[in-house]
Amino acid sequence: MAPQSSQAPLEFGGPLGAAVLLLLLPATMIHLLLVARSGPARLLGPPPYLPGLEALWSPRALLLLLGWLGLQAALYLLPARQVAEGQELKDKSRLRYPINGFQALVLTALLVVLGLAAGLPLRALPDMLLPLAFAATLTAFVFSLLLYLKAQAAPASALAPGGKSGNPIYDFFLGRELNPRIYSFDFKYFCELRPGLIGWVLINLALLLQEAELRGSPSLAMWLVNGFQLLYVADALWNEEAVLTTMDITHDGFGFMLAFGDLAWVPFTYSLQAQFLLHHPQPLGLPMASAICLLNAVGYYIFRGANSQKNTFRKNPSDPRVADLETIPTATGRRLLVSGWWGMVRHPNYLGDLLMALAWSLPCGLSHLLPYFYIIYFTALLVHREARDERQCLQKYGRAWLEYCRRVPHRIVPYVY
């Protein structure tokens, strides 16, 4: 297959970077899982032991994972209270998406409550994290391979701007097709919000239950981490439609990066603080807990305000909630917000997300670096993501984007960055 000349600049270090990430990401996830349960819990030290295949591979874990994906897929297919339209595609069409993610969360919670009452051994889940994470990685790998093959038959207009380099490793990693579907089942949209995010809070809950069994009751730190992350996930599903204007849906293809990110990385590494707390209990007083709650609330307020404002504006610029905001016209006919949240910094939603990330780590105290892995990784991810987005916006909006950068000079943190 010849490389295409209209190809966007290669990202993530090109094919070599993609090949390194293909190995490095699963290895990092396994490392974190091993270190979180070890005594010293040293993020930067070697893992306590190197697991053999017998510790990683378990047919039971694979079955459990596939059952979980099947359940979430069945919930996705249930009648939706609303159907939303995505952003306009290259061929001027718009895809339709069911809005029933919150319903899936509530139904899953109901099933879990019924299961617990019937003796479901959810407390056993923390002991299966390693084989489950391995099974999720294998599943993501096979799934991305199928997506890559499916994309060979897709028309050029269905490919993502960054996923048609012609290099198989790079395209496999980034994803070729923008919106792979079978009939109306949209794989990327499904994976982005359901199995991984709901799985994450389920793992957190299992860790909380195991802590209660181990120590008589869950610690305040464990309650906070569970509460904050449940709020984050419930909010994402409640505002499901807003995901349709994020970069993942509008720009990125669906390949290994997102499949692994959604199915393995999110549930098994985002639950790291709760994993750490189970094995390393931390004292937390009420004044400190209140300050952390305040930080999470401020972060959430900015994150939700910014994301909803952009989403409302992109859906309908005349909506009374955004109609009075100042905007810059662009040659594409779309406008850029230059007041409100988007007049404060160019990525106010990232700022709110980062404040919440800090609030999720602080309950774990300051004795270890490990629970701060999330905010370190997340800062790197968002700084890199911001740079990618700037490049894309400059390409899309040209001079109007430069004008926006002049009017709103800071990227994420007002007066700092």
Ligand SMILES: NC(=O)C1=CN([C@@H]2O[C@H](COP(=O)(O)OP(=O)(O)OC[C@H]3O[C@@H](n4cnc5c(N)ncnc54)[C@H](OP(=O)(O)O)[C@@H]3O)[C@@H](O)[C@H]2O)C=CC1
């Ligand atoms: N927890 C996690 O692991 C992660 C969370 N996130 C969160 O996901 C959310 C979405 O992030 P992401 O998709 O990266 O980026 P954004 O939601 O910020 O989307 C960027 C797009 O918004 C539009 N835009 C930018 N500036 C303006 C403006 N001034 N006025 C109107 N539209 C504008 C542009 O698209 P266009 O003009 O084409 O509409 C741009 O490409 C964020 O809250 C982020 O924090 C992201 C990554 C990981």
Ligand SMILES: CC(C)CCC[C@@H](C)[C@H]1CC=C2C3=C(CC[C@@]21C)[C@@]1(C)CC[C@H](O)C(C)(C)[C@@H]1CC3
């Ligand atoms: C494994 C790699 C290092 C990178 C993978 C990145 C993915 C894990 C993230 C890319 C964008 C994401 C978003 C969310 C979760 C993480 C991934 C998939 C998100 C669904 C979390 C909840 C938020 O409310 C959101 C705004 C809906 C997020 C959208 C982006």
